[in-house]
Amino acid sequence: MKKTIEDINKIRAAMQSEIILRDNTVADKEIHIIVGMGTVGINAGAREVFNALVDEVEAKELRGVRVTRDGALGTAENAPVIEVHVPGKEAAVYEKVNAAKAVEIVAGLIKA
């Protein structure tokens, strides 16, 4: 199907959020969110938290925010735990996070 300029721009907008994950930004300039995904973490819902974070980053088209998984973080009773690294600041640790809280945390980051 032949496309118009508007069609191309629509495809661009729709696809950008899909491949935004692949933006390989410079490590010391980006916000880095680590989700603790040890066995306990996963059991306590870390996967939902991780998914919510990634979805949020894609939906808001945030560049320079990287969400990654890691092994167990923090203590088991406080799982799921996430760590937020903002360049130039000390790492913030959030405990007993759930999907809704994760979205809130991301919202806080954008404002800051």
Next chain:
Amino acid sequence: MYRTHILVCGGTGCHSNNSGKIREAFEQQIIERGLDKDVCVVGTGCFGLCAVGPIIIIYPEGAFYSCVKVEDVPEIIEEHIVKGRLVERLLYHEKALGNVAVKSLAETNFYKKQTRVALRNCGVINPERIDEYIARDGYQALIKCLTELEPQQIIDILKASGLRGRGGAGFPTGVKWQFAKNQDNDTKYVCCNADEGDPGAFMDRSVLEGDPHAVLEAMTIAGYAIGSHQGYIYVRAEYPIAVERLKIAIAQSREYGLLGDDILGTGFAFDIELKLGSGAFVCGEETALMTSIEGHRGEPRPRPPFPAVKGLFAKPTILNNVETYANVAQIILKGADWFASMGTEKSKGTKVFALGGKITNTGLVEIPMGTTLREIIEDIGGGIPNGKKFKAAQTGGPSGGCIPAEHLDIPIDYDNLISIGSMMGSGGMIVMDEDNCMVDIAKFFLEFTVDESCGKCTPCRIGNRRLLEYLDKITKGQATLQDLDDMEQLCYYIKSNSLCGLGQTAPNPVLSTLRYFRDEYEAHIKERRCPAHVCKNLIQYKITDACKGCSACSRKCPVSAISGEIKKKFDIDQTKCIKCGQCIATCRFGAIIKE
């Protein structure tokens, strides 16, 4: 929406290392485990670090797995995708940092010093999906040109950017387009030279394999700028992956109305056709290339008339290299000033080099012009393996020359390279260490040009053959110093009298090695000695007293030249020895030497 992207390199290097099978394994097992809603598997173009292929990169972490095998796929899925733990043993290990595992591609020394313009999409998008190219601002430059810019404005932007031809000679691209635009003719052509033939060069191939739409978009822009409606891409048939991806890209562009009549409803018409070359080196020369597209035998013709006046089918034609085109859309989008801010005074932007030879990180790198050779070789390239010493780097392929260690700190640009007797060329860079004989290197390149000479003009056809005979004599220890002088004379004669660029530059490898390594030539002639122990006629294999008499070498020797008593020192019969080196490779005691 996918939360995890598994990028599998589909460049030629990784592909021939089974990356296709790895991708299939990922796709299949992701579906089997019910993860296909969350995880997508993407085949991409070249990531650049071909030495440690096949390469897999997993986002959002950006985890960089190297030397992956099909058997590793279940472990990566189980550990990384399901449990979220990096597979430590497969991560790339940076030797310069004390062999620590590097988690992401962006953290490697190899990447840190690079600036990716022409390669910006290589290893990021799926080259077989036009939508991913569009997502990375693809075809935005074309839209801008067709809706906002007059043809002359486009050419002015290119002129201001300082972009010069990336195929080797470095002619200003904007000026070339201007010549063609100024021609008053209804029919003009836009050609792309993808006939990359230098030994050890794979830049254009990687761009075509990793980001074919960038070339199509730039050619369409060129068509609009000079007033042409037909483009041709001349690509070698030996690049099957590049050809395949170009075919897919052209089909997708036509489907989207980005090629054909009335592009994007603007009324501008342009189409592109692929022409496959069968691999003659001379067809990379512009007049020979166009003769070949016309359907004739690929032979050059004298210039002028230049192609911009009378080129393909005797019509005004522009011919640019793949990498040149790969820069165009970015310049239009980001502006001439952005491009001109990179590089040196007379060479702007970046250049892609294919690193090969005696270097740790064999692969593809893109650096700003003005980067020194030392940075490329030591920082990005990871230095020379096995603790050997750097001797020279060869740039420009068979038309270029060698850069010795004393010029390691020279900033690389078109003019500097020419001033030290080499040239930019298309960007092949072959690194040599102390084990390379420079006479042998010159001979290797000359053998190549003698084979590839089309035979149309005498200086190239016969002159280069005579030149090769001189080199042969030298490597056999039969030459005199008079021969050396005669040889040098002949070089200048060939350079000034050949018809096309192939012959005019063919003696360059000889001249540049003579310039920097004359002592090696003289050692071959005066002392009948090859300092690097390469030239077979001038070396002998000897067994030293370190020999334990184990007989391993004598069993391996293909011509039974080694004999002796067990537990006593063995001996090599020099009349039988063919100097194949098998004995050295076999000996566990380092008892066999070349001298």
